[in-house]
Amino acid sequence: MSNVIQSSQQSAANSSQILAGSALGLQQKTITADGSTNITAKSEAVTAYEKAQSQKASYRNALSQDAGHIATLGSTFEQLDASISAMLSSGF
Numbered sequence: 616m617s618n619v620i621q622s623s624q625q626s627a628a629n630s631s632q633i634l635a636g637s638a639l640g641l642q643q644k645t646i647t648a649d650g651s652t653n654i655t656a657k658s659e660a661v662t663a664y665e666k667a668q669s670q671k672a673s674y675r676n677a678l679s680q681d682a683g684h685i686a687t688l689g690s691t692f693e694q695l696d697a698s699i700s701a702m703l704s705s706g707f
Contacts, residue, residue, distance in 0.1 A: 627689020631682045638678035641671050 646664060 624689040624693040627685050627692070631686040631689070634678055634685065635682040638675045638682065641675040641678070643668055643672065 646661075
């Protein structure tokens with residue numbers, strides 16, 4: 616099976632939408648912590664959970680930015696393709 620690289624604006628838009636949809640799946644989740652426990656592992660678990668949520672938010676933001684970049688790149692490529700085509704048609 617050969618790999619085919621799609622470079623159309625529609626392909627870029629589809630990839631951008633898929634990536635943006637993946638980012639939406641990484642929403643923040645809240646937990647209810649038992650405030651009356653004296654187990655030290657609880658506070659460490661809450662700290663670890665908060666760090667994980669922070670990392671997830673960073674990853675979600677990066678995915679969203681990448682989705683925007685892919686969409687922009689698709690439009691830019693389409694414009695460049697049209698410009699090159701016009702130059703070649705006019706005898707450049």
